[in-house]
Amino acid sequence: MDVLKLCLICIFAVLGEVNAELCSEMQYLTAHEEVAQLSSPNYPGLYPKDIECKWWIYTREVDYDIHLRFIHLDIEDSDDCINDILTVNQSATKEEKIVDVCGNSTNQTLLKLGADVRLIFKTNNETEGTGFVIEYFIVEDEHGENEKSRYTNYWGIVLLVVFIVIAVAVIIATIVACKFARKRQKEKETRNVYAIGYSTDFDEEHENDVEHENDDKERIDEKHV
Numbered sequence: 413m414d415v416l417k418l419c420l421i422c423i424f425a426v427l428g429e430v431n432a433e434l435c436s437e438m439q440y441l442t443a444h445e446e447v448a449q450l451s452s453p454n455y456p457g458l459y460p461k462d463i464e465c466k467w468w469i470y471t472r473e474v475d476y477d478i479h480l481r482f483i484h485l486d487i488e489d490s491d492d493c494i495n496d497i498l499t500v501n502q503s504a505t506k507e508e509k510i511v512d513v514c515g516n517s518t519n520q521t522l523l524k525l526g527a528d529v530r531l532i533f534k535t536n537n538e539t540e541g542t543g544f545v546i547e548y549f550i551v552e553d554e555h556g557e558n559e560k561s562r563y564t565n566y567w568g569i570v571l572l573v574v575f576i577v578i579a580v581a582v583i584i585a586t587i588v589a590c591k592f593a594r595k596r597q598k599e600k601e602t603r604n605v606y607a608i609g610y611s612t613d614f615d616e617e618h619e620n621d622v623e624h625e626n627d628d629k630e631r632i633d634e635k636h637v
Contacts, residue, residue, distance in 0.1 A: 435453065435463050435464060435465035435466070435533075437466075438466045438467070438468055439465070439466065439467045439468070440467075440468050440470070441467055441468070441469045441470075441548070442469075442470060442471065442472065443469050443470065443471045443478050443548050443549060443550045444471070444549065444550060445549060445550055445551075446549065447547050447548075447549045448547070448548055448549065449483070449545060449546065449547055449548075450467060450469075450531070450545070450546045450547075450548060451484075451543065451544065451545045451546070452465075452498075452533060452542075452543025452544050452545075453465065453543070454543070455484075455542060455543045455544075455545060456542055457542065458540040458541065458542060458543075459487075459496075459533075459535060459540055459541065459542070459543040460535065460540075461535055461536065461537045461538070461540060462535060462536065462537050463533070463534070463535050464532065464533070464534045464535075465531075465532070465533040466530065466531070466532050466533075467530070467531040468528065468529070468530050469528065469529045469530075469531070469548050470527060470528040470529070471527055471528070471550045473550060475552060475553045476527070476550040476551065476552055476553060477524055477525060477526055477527065477550065477551055477552075477553045478525045478526065478527065478528070478529050478548060478549075478550055479522060479523065479524050479525070479548065479549055479550070479551055480500065480522070480523040480525065480529065480546050480547070480548050481521060481522050481523075481546065481547040481548075482513075482518055482521050482522075482544065482545075482546055483545040483546065483547055484542070484543075484544060484545035485513065485515070485516055485517060485518060485544050486516055486541040486542040486543060486544070487513065487514045487515060487516075487541050487543065487544060488514060488515075488535075488536075488538070488539040488540070488541055489514055489515035489516065490514060492512070493512045493513065493514035493515075495514070495535075495536050495538065495539070496514060496534065496535040496536060496539070496540075496541070497512055497513070497514050497532075497533075497534050498512070498513040498514065498531065498532070498533045498544060499511075499512050499513075499531070499532045499533075499534075500512075500513065500523060500525075500529065500530075500531055501529065501530040501531075501532070502525055502526055502529065503526065503528055503529075503530070510523060510525065511523070513544070524551075529548075531546075
């Protein structure tokens with residue numbers, strides 16, 4: 413039994429060296445609504461010594477938050493986690509630390525975070541443990557949904573007001589155009605009536621002139637006779 417245990421320790425030690433190399437770069441994980449798991453190197457075996465592993469968990473979904481749930485925790489315990497430590501940061505760029513985790517338990521088994529989270533796991537060259545297992549998934553942000561609803565309602569009201577203003581402007585323009593058209597029509601009819609009256613007067617005067625001319629001719633003819 414001791415031989416088997418020693419063999420397992422040797423195997424995990426070798427794997428630890430491999431994982432230490434793999435931890436040299438940031439590992440990117442996309443969170444979805446389906447639950448996924450992240451575990452420390454070599455889990456369920458002992459995690460390697462002197463490593464620094466980094467994971468960036470993010471989501472492409474809008475108005476969704478990443479949730480982390482601790483399923484297993486076995487990290488060397490120490491005051492202020494100065495030895496082996498798992499650090500949870502709110503953002504991958506702003507270094508906004510949420511919590512440092514070590515030991516066998518945490519008072520925050522479920523963390524509700526933002527759209528991106530960074531995890532950093534550092535170990536020293538002393539005591540080892542089996543590490544951690546974390547479930548990560550996304551949940552729709554109720555505050556974001558409310559904001560989106562208010563945003564939608566706001567623009568709905570704006571569009572309604574714009575529609576009403578345009579409709580009123582069209583109605584007013586139509587009324588003004590109709591009044592202007594009626595005015596032009598009346599002016600046109602007035603001009604036609606004036607033109608007809610002037611033409612009638614001119615014809616009567618012309619007829620009178622013709623009659624006067626005829627009378628004058630008759631008088632002249634009578635004198636000659």
